[in-house]
Amino acid sequence: MRVLPGLTPKQHEVLRYVSENRTSKEIAWELGISESAVNQRIEGVRIRTGSPPRAELARAYRQYLLDLDAACNPIPDKIPQVPETPLEPPLTVQDDRAVGLALSDAVTYTVTAPWQRDAYFPVVPEVLDGANAGLSRTAAMIAIAGGILLVAMVGLGVVRALADLV
Numbered sequence: 723m724r725v726l727p728g729l730t731p732k733q734h735e736v737l738r739y740v741s742e743n744r745t746s747k748e749i750a751w752e753l754g755i756s757e758s759a760v761n762q763r764i765e766g767v768r769i770r771t772g773s774p775p776r777a778e779l780a781r782a783y784r785q786y787l788l789d790l791d792a793a794c795n796p797i798p799d800k801i802p803q804v805p806e807t808p809l810e811p812p813l814t815v816q817d818d819r820a821v822g823l824a825l826s827d828a829v830t831y832t833v834t835a836p837w838q839r840d841a842y843f844p845v846v847p848e849v850l851d852g853a854n855a856g857l858s859r860t861a862a863m864i865a866i867a868g869g870i871l872l873v874a875m876v877g878l879g880v881v882r883a884l885a886d887l888v
Contacts, residue, residue, distance in 0.1 A: 737780075743780060
């Protein structure tokens, strides 16, 4: 117990978590350091305190914190050197309360997003974005796939013709 006040702030930080029965991995995660750094700090404390088990070290540190808390004098609610002063009377408003303010004419604001304006040029053609968009898009995909297949067949025909020449 006499050794605990002389520990480094980092060792106190690790011991606070050890006193909460946290594992080295949890302490490392909380402090943002490696697990081996946590174990090194704990071992440093254990060597200075006579190599007690980790549970005994946690119990001793909890007792140290309780003794430290009891040694500190709490601040009393009333300071005896300062005389009591009566509370000041609440501030009063000298003017009459203003009548509820209201605008005479209501104003309506309409905000239109840029993509909702008429001047917006659509990227997708109306054929692919209209009422039958699903059917149109499916037909376009089939046409593209057929075109790719046709190009591949023509390419293979050219390769075969060249192979026959050689």
